Amino acid sequence: MKLLTHNMMKxxxxxxxxxxxxxxxxxxxxxxxxxFNADFITRMLERLEWGALVDAAGQLGVAxxxxxxxxxSGKEEEDEEDVLRKIHHVLLEVEITEGELECPETxxxxxxxxxxxxxxxxxxx
Amino acid sequence: xxxxxxQKKQHRNIMKCLKHLADIVGHTCTPSTxxxxxxxxxxxxHANSIGASDVRxxxxxxxxxxxxxxFPPNKQFSLLFTPQPVPTLVGDINLQKIKEVTLYCCxxxxxxxxxxxxxxxxxxxxxxxxxxxxxxxxxxxxQFFLDSAAGTTQEDLKHRKxxxxxxxxxxxxxxxxxxxxxxxxxxxxxxxxxxxxxxxxNIDPDQCTVNIYQPGQGIPKHVDTHSIFTQxxxxxxxxxxVVMEFRHPIxxxxxxxxxxxxxxxxxxxxxxxxxxxxxxPRKQDVSEEGDVISRGIRVSLTLRQCTTEPxxxxxxxxxxxxxxxxxxFSVASDADAAKIEGEFVSDVYEEIADHxxxxxxxxxxxxxxxxNSLPSRSLVLDVGCGNGKYLGVREDVLVIGNxxxxxxxxxxxxxxHETFACNALSLPVRGGLCDGGIxxxxxxxxxxxxxxxxxxxxLASLLRPGGRCLVTVWAQEQHLDDGEVGRREFxxxxxxxxxxxxxxxxxxxxxxxxxxxxxxxxxxxxxREVKGVEVERVTYExxxxxxxFRRT
Numbered sequence: 150m151k152l153l154t155h156n157m158m159k160x161x162x163x164x165x166x167x168x169x170x171x172x173x174x175x176x177x178x179x180x181x182x183x184x185f186n187a188d189f190i191t192r193m194l195e196r197l198e199w200g201a202l203v204d205a206a207g208q209l210g211v212a213x214x215x216x217x218x219x220x221x222s223g224k225e226e227e228d229e230e231d232v233l234r235k236i237h238h239v240l241l242e243v244e245i246t247e248g249e250l251e252c253p254e255t256x257x258x259x260x261x262x263x264x265x266x267x268x269x270x271x272x273x274x
Numbered sequence: 275x276x277x278x279x280x281q282k283k284q285h286r287n288i289m290k291c292l293k294h295l296a297d298i299v300g301h302t303c304t305p306s307t308x309x310x311x312x313x314x315x316x317x318x319x320h321a322n323s324i325g326a327s328d329v330r331x332x333x334x335x336x337x338x339x340x341x342x343x344x345f346p347p348n349k350q351f352s353l354l355f356t357p358q359p360v361p362t363l364v365g366d367i368n369l370q371k372i373k374e375v376t377l378y379c380c381x382x383x384x385x386x387x388x389x390x391x392x393x394x395x396x397x398x399x400x401x402x403x404x405x406x407x408x409x410x411x412x413x414x415x416x417q418f419f420l421d422s423a424a425g426t427t428q429e430d431l432k433h434r435k436x437x438x439x440x441x442x443x444x445x446x447x448x449x450x451x452x453x454x455x456x457x458x459x460x461x462x463x464x465x466x467x468x469x470x471x472x473x474x475x476n477i478d479p480d481q482c483t484v485n486i487y488q489p490g491q492g493i494p495k496h497v498d499t500h501s502i503f504t505q506x507x508x509x510x511x512x513x514x515x516v517v518m519e520f521r522h523p524i525x526x527x528x529x530x531x532x533x534x535x536x537x538x539x540x541x542x543x544x545x546x547x548x549x550x551x552x553x554x555p556r557k558q559d560v561s562e563e564g565d566v567i568s569r570g571i572r573v574s575l576t577l578r579q580c581t582t583e584p585x586x587x588x589x590x591x592x593x594x595x596x597x598x599x600x601x602x603f604s605v606a607s608d609a610d611a612a613k614i615e616g617e618f619v620s621d622v623y624e625e626i627a628d629h630x631x632x633x634x635x636x637x638x639x640x641x642x643x644x645x646n647s648l649p650s651r652s653l654v655l656d657v658g659c660g661n662g663k664y665l666g667v668r669e670d671v672l673v674i675g676n677x678x679x680x681x682x683x684x685x686x687x688x689x690x691h692e693t694f695a696c697n698a699l700s701l702p703v704r705g706g707l708c709d710g711g712i713x714x715x716x717x718x719x720x721x722x723x724x725x726x727x728x729x730x731x732x733l734a735s736l737l738r739p740g741g742r743c744l745v746t747v748w749a750q751e752q753h754l755d756d757g758e759v760g761r762r763e764f765x766x767x768x769x770x771x772x773x774x775x776x777x778x779x780x781x782x783x784x785x786x787x788x789x790x791x792x793x794x795x796x797x798x799x800x801x802r803e804v805k806g807v808e809v810e811r812v813t814y815e816x817x818x819x820x821x822x823f824r825r826t
Contacts, residue, residue: 151692154674158694161702169704189651189672196653196707196738265683268696272612 150248150266152209153193153240156202158266160252163274168252170201171259175248178209179264183241190233193240194219206239215239280369284378287316291351292382298346298394299386306383309359315367316378319350326564328372329354333363344388345564346395347530352564355388392562395529397520399543402531403474406538407467412512415463416573419484434491437484439464441580449502450481452580464575467510471538477506479577487516487553489569495521495552498541498578500585500593507546508577509539514570517559521550523592524774524782532561535572548589591772591784600786603721603768611721618770618788619719620678620697626775626785627681631661640815641714642667644744644822652709655736657698657729658716662686665693673712676701698729705735711743715818717797718747718789721768726790727803734807737825742810745801746820750791753817764791797821 160168199219206212214235250259250266257274260267291314292303305314318324326345329352330337342355356363359381368379407415423435436443439460441450460468460482468479481503485493498507515534521527533539541551558568590599601618605611623630645667648654652671656664659675660682666689667673675693677683686693696702698716711733720726733743750764770786797819798812810822 150694153672154692154694157674157704157707158702159704161696161700168702186651186670189670192651193653198704263684264687265680266694267680268694268702269678270697270700272609 150245150261150264151241152202152205152243153197154266155205155245155250156197156240158250158268160254160257161268161270162252162255162257165252165254168254170198170205170253172251172253173205173208173245173248174251175209175245175261177245177247179244179246181242181244183237185234185237187230187233190237190240194236197240202239206243209243209245211239211243284316284369287378288314288380291316291349291378294346294349294351295353295382295386295391298391299384300394301384303386304383306381308381309361309363310381310383311356311359312382312384312386313354313356313360313363314380314382315352315354316380317350317375318352318372318377320345320352320560320564321348321350322373322375324352324372324375325560325566329564332367332370332372332377342388343564344391344562345560346391347528353382353386353388353391388562396531397522397529397545397549399541400520400531400545401540401542402533403471403538403540404534405536406471406474406510407512407536409536411463411466412536415467415575416513416571418461418463419486419573423484423486434488434493435486437486439482439484440479441481443481443483448496448499450580452502452582464577467575468577471508474538475506475508475540476542477504477508477577477579479508479579481578481580483576483578485574485576487569487572487574489514489557489571490555492553492555495519495550497523497548497550497592498546500547500587501595502580503578504581504583504585505546505579506540506542508575509533509541510575510577511535511537511539512573512575514572515559515567516553516569516572517561518551518553520545521552523548523550524784525776526782530560530562532559544589547585547587548592599784600770600772603766603770603788605721608722608725611725614721614788615719618786622773622785622787623679624681626773627661627679627685629775630773631682631685634661634663637663637667638714638746638816640813640820641712641744641746644712644742645671645673645710648710648742653707654710654712655701655703655708657701657711657713657733657736658719659683659686659691659693660714662689662691662693664712664714665689665691671710698732699725701732701736703736706738708736709738709741711736711741713743713745715746715748717745718791719787721788721790723800727800730800730804734804734823734825737807739825741825742822743807743824744820744822745797746815746818747797748789748791749814749817749819750793751817764789767791767793792819794819 203215245261246264248261295303326343340357344353364379370377422437441455511533517530517532520529558566561567584595585593587593590596650670654673656673656675659677662675665673665675675686676696678697683693683695769789773785774782776782798809798821801809801823807823807825810824813820
């Protein structure tokens with residue numbers, strides 16, 4: 150599971166008011182090389198919940214170099230590409246292969262196995 | 275050196291053939307160094323395109339009429355049965371070539387006869403009684419029926435003429451109307467035959483169908499309706515023998531069986547209730563002995579006993595009384611719906627994942643076109659992504675997949691794709707993040723209108739304003755777009771479609787998947803129930819309704 154995916158996901162347990170973000174714990178993390186494209190990262194910036202991304206990255210020890218606030222597009226910065234590359238790395242190249250997601254309200258745990266988070270609920274949930 | 279290699283090859287080939295033979299006769303078969311009356315001819319089988327005349331030519335001299343050849347269907351060997359062991363036979367033909375193929379021959383130790391091999395291959399419950407009528411009776415009956423049929427009109431010269439006694443057989447319903455017996459009873463010649471075969475049969479026939487087959491005519495493979503005809507089906511062949519083919523409906527195995535003239539064929543048990551039988555429309559047959567025989571005019575007398583009792587056989591997949599083994603669709607609540615979708619969608623896909631994935635490898639042009647119409651660097655969700663065949667279509671678009679089947683998602687993972695598992699009725703995703711969405715051949719697995727609308731609503735929520743989604747579902751009407759005459763339709767909108775998972779060559783397991791197939795206009799009606807989206811276009815492609823909608 151990539152951190153981009155984690156940032157998109159929220160809990161869908163019954164009765165949950167705000168299921169975002171899902172608490173993240175990992176027992177196995179892999180790095181996977183993905184081709185960098187500045188346009189894609191720029192397009193994604195406004196869709197991300199930045200605080201949750203920084204927290205999750207921090208948990209995995211990959212937050213170094215991530216700005217505290219989301220970079221705003223249109224601003225020309227000298228090291229803009231470096232920042233985008235860093236964000237690209239965090240969003241797409243870090244994969245949690247074994248771990249767990251937890252609903253922040255109900256505590257219901259969703260396993261991550263073989264890189265795939267299992268969000269399936271039972272009938273009564 | 276060369277002969278050592280040949281010896282190894284020969285040994286391997288012979289042992290393989292003997293293994294197949296053992297499977298047929300049900301006991302081990304071993305090569306014999308001493309001559310026996312049974313000779314195995316490896317590589318001289320039907321599957322090698324070799325026939326009886328080829329073998330006879332090789333054996334040469336004057337091939338004695340007491341020698342009998344047998345070609346098991348679709349196998350790479352044949353068997354030669356001699357009345358006494360012939361010590362020179364194997365030495366003469368071993369390592370000889372027929373049509374560029376080298377024969378590997380040996381004597382078989384075990385006492386295998388042609389009759390036991392042929393009988394072992396036949397579907398269980400099939401019995402053939404030879405010579406149950408005399409030649410005079412045969413001639414008389416042929417004349418009688420040809421005369422009776424001469425008066426009747428025939429719509430299509432391609433089809434055989436038929437006559438009915440006792441009850442009229444209705445080919446549209448494949449049944450009879452027990453409330454309308456025919457006034458004519460059985461003709462005297464038929465009653466005489468029944469008297470003669472009384473000891474061979476277990477039924478008291480009250481329905482008789484006579485078929486007159488000209489050479490080149492046949493009858494498509496079918497199982498006689500279970501509910502209306504009880505126990506055995508009897509068939510008397512007059513005028514000419516024929517090779518009838520029996521097909522196992524699940525494994526697909528086809529066994530040809532020769533029905534000689536004047537023989538009575540009794541189909542009972544599996545051969546009546548499970549295996550299909552039919553006659554291929556052609557003018558010649560290949561006998562079990564491997565000879566080509568031309569067909570003459572054949573008159574068949576089918577005798578059956580009617581019943582009002584529903585059928586309780588052990589072969590529900592072919593049984594109309596048992597709804598062909600299919601579940602009956604009934605949904606009274608959302609809980610029922612979830613149960614059906616669990617048992618007949620989710621569970622089935624988990625079981626068949628690998629096999630299913632093998633059959634789903636080519637991306638549809640229509641879906642690829644849609645994905646190509648999205649802006650570069652888009653984020654897309656594929657809801658119900660299956661084996662992930664659409665996840666990597668565009669290098670410049672990230673498509674994240676989700677599916678309810680962990681096994682299918684494993685396949686996506688192996689291919690390097692990003693996925694998560696969930697049920698489409700509840701997507702654990704923040705709204706408004708996606709440039710596009712696709713939902714290919716998934717919505718039709720939801721069993722109520724309400725649930726289908728909910729799913730569409732979930733798809734809509736994924737999209738940013740301006741984001742677009744493609745949904746495809748199976749159509750009730752098939753073949754609307756290829757101009758084919760005689761359109762096919764699913765009989766109802768809520769159907770169970772079978773899937774055969776072949777475990778090995780002999781056995782297959784049957785699964786049923788639930789589908790709600792869509793009428794024209796139905797999909798867009800559902801989309802219109804969803805707030806905040808508008809229909810962009812609706813098309814029919816390859817028996818699927820496709821709808822693109824946009825978030826406004």
